[in-house]
Amino acid sequence: MRAWQHPVVPSVPGHSDAPLLHDTATDVLVYAQPADVARLYVCGITPYDATHLGHANTYLAFDTLQRVWLDAGYKVHYAQNVTDVDDPLLERAAATGVDWRELAESQVELFRTDMAALRILPPNDYVAVTEVIDEISAAVCALADAGLAYAVDTPDALLTESGERGADLYFDNAAAEEAAPWRLGDESNLDRSAMLELFAARGGDPDRAGKRDALDPLLWRAAREGEPSWPTRVGAGRPGWHIECSVIALKELGTDFTVQGGGSDLVFPHHDMSAGHAAALSGHPLAGVYSHAGMVAYQGEKMSKSLGNLVLVSGLRAEGVDPRAIRLALLSEHYRSDWEWTNATLEAAQARLARWGVAFATDQASTDAATDAAEPAITGSANAVVQQLRDALHNDLDTPGALAVIDAATATLSDDPALIAQAIDALLGVQL
Known part of the structure; x- marks a missing residue:
């Protein structure tokens, strides 16, 4: 998938040093100092309601990081995903009567336009989930073969060609902790009660019957009637949320990359689980530093799609506001503060x-x-x-x-x- 045009970044006499950056995993400032190339992964949008100022705030934070690295003389390799198939996108498409592919495509194009107007440095690798279904399904197979994934009965899944009903596949956190250099909560610094609360609020399903642990995340969703799906070795279906970023990050950046970035609402479960999947697949930590941007509020509430209190970059631009x-x-x-627009x-x-x-x-x-x-x-x-x-x-x-x-x-x-x-x-x- 194409990104957007790279703005010219002038060279200034002298140089910066590698920046000190807050690491969420340790809650201290650490040097974000690459050995050679600065490798950065920032989680991308689910393409609907793009681009609100919460989005822009996050991508600007990591744009600033890149600019400091460049000024320090480092090369930067930046990867970002687009979650172009996911429940919220499908729900919005159904509610508006628009094909989910068309909705995703139009919103990604709007996002590109907004990012270019704001002069945000584009990723070197801009990858849609639908472009790497084969790689994701292969990763899920690898986890299953290693005993780190398991099936849960799924009564509403479609029948396979052999007449058997498909099943959702889940990541076994406890087994992964034994097999990989990762522990649940390492990246988020949260206790179990806080994790359970956030897991339920941010797309998890702690009460799903048949799971080995309430916090085990979905790896692969079996095909359902009326939902997009792909035929793969793990059965027809589509990826879970966290595995997509693990696979794209490993594919484009490799292990132990410099910084994993995103909004603070991704600390748990998304970044914690993505790190677990990647460690289980590779045997190495995902990233050296986990960095998160704060939330932007509007009219007294965190700016969010669910509340509808969004200020859109495109809306401000349409009003004649200079980007x-x-x-x-x-x-x-x-960048780390929570504040109100x-x-x-x-x-x-x-x-x-x-x-x-x-x-x-x-x-x-x-x-x-x-x-x-x-x-x-x-x-x-x-x-x-x-x-x-x-x-x-x-x-x-x-x-x-x-x-x-x-x-x-x-x-x-x-x-x-x-x-x-x-x-x-x-x-x-x-x-x-």
Whole structure:
């Protein structure tokens, strides 16, 4: 699957260091320092209601991480999936009378357009689940052959060609803990009661009869009437949620990659279970660092598809909002924080963009105007500003601190405003 056009990222004199990044698994800051290539996997969208600001906030967080890596001289290999077959997508398609394939395709295209407008760096590998059904079914077979998967009676499954009824397949967490370098809860730091609560709220089925443990996740859903399915060695059906990311990540990035990223609502069960599947398949940990972006609220509630309180990037763009202002509004909050979007947030970002445009204009007419308006003329070091910007982003992608550095620099007459503009483009993704 194609991604979107890669924006030009300018090279800035000097360099960043490998960033300190909060690791959810250990709850401390660690160096996200690759041995050679920085390998990043960020979970992609289920393509409906794209692209709301919660989506954009997450992808911008890991866009910032990539920009720091690039500025530090690392090559980056970035992979992202698209969950283009899943229960929520099928339910939305049925409710709207649209074919699920058409819904997915249209929403993915909208997502591409929004990401390009926001100048988000695209993944090197942009992979739809429906493109890797064979690989996923092979992985499920491997887990079953290793004794790490089991069937559960499924009365509503379709009959197979041999006349037998299909069955859902589940991952055996306890068996995987014995066989693989993984323990349930390692990535999430949650106790069992918290895991059970989140598992039920986020697509799990703790009360499913026939499971060996309430927290065992679905690997393969047997074919049902009226649902999409594929004929495979494990029977007709479609993948469970977590196994898809495990397989795509291992296929594109290999084991022990640098950072697994996503929104904080994916910490459990998705990232914990994905790590378990991958460890069981490979014998190695999935990633070195597990990093998560906070949730964006609107009108007093977390922005979510189920509540319908979404602010869409495409909607703001249709109203004439400059995508650079949207980007600055999101960057004004730390990527790990939970916060609420308001009109005041956007207005502040628009005012900031205007100030920066005057202070660091690169065209001669604007530069002359800014110089004439600067009284008294106070000379500021552009190199010092760039270093302060790098220092802020090095410290757990502190974008509010980075914006404050640039804000402070607008109060001086810089000795090289073009250098600061170049650094803003390279590190913050805002082209003045």
